[in-house]
Amino acid sequence: MGEKKRKEESKPTFVFGNKNYKFMFIGLAIIALGFILMSGGGSDDPNVFNPEIFNWRRIRLAPMLVLIGFGFEIYAILLNPDKE
Template identity: 75%
Template sequence: MGEQKRKESSNNEFIFGKKNYKFMLIGLGFIALGFILMSGGGSDDPNVFDPSIFSWRRIRLAPALVLIGFGIQVYAILLNPNKDSKS
């Protein structure tokens, strides 16, 4: 009898709500964009220095986007999906 109730209560229930998953995808997008902006700038010849690795985009913007993405992920995990936003 106890097993029957457990099966009924755990049927099609996710840990997070739809809103949580939406914020998680947004956070993953920020993180992916940050890593994409960080990439590149290398030189084919190891004897030639390429100063483009110190550009504003790679030093400031991309790490900021990654950190914002991690912040959004933390918010998505802590967001209460059962809380009614209308009240």
């Protein structure tokens, strides 16, 4: 009888709740979008300079999205799933 009760009490549980995982996936998607926006802008010919690498999207928008995504990740980790 005591062994059965002990097995019921030691059921494996997840560290985070569903709400935490939703925010983690949202943050991960925002980070991925930021890195995708940062890519490109290079030149096929290494002797030709392409000023497209210094446009607003790659210098301002993409790093800001990455930082916002990391903010979502921190919020998801610190979020209490039991609190309503």
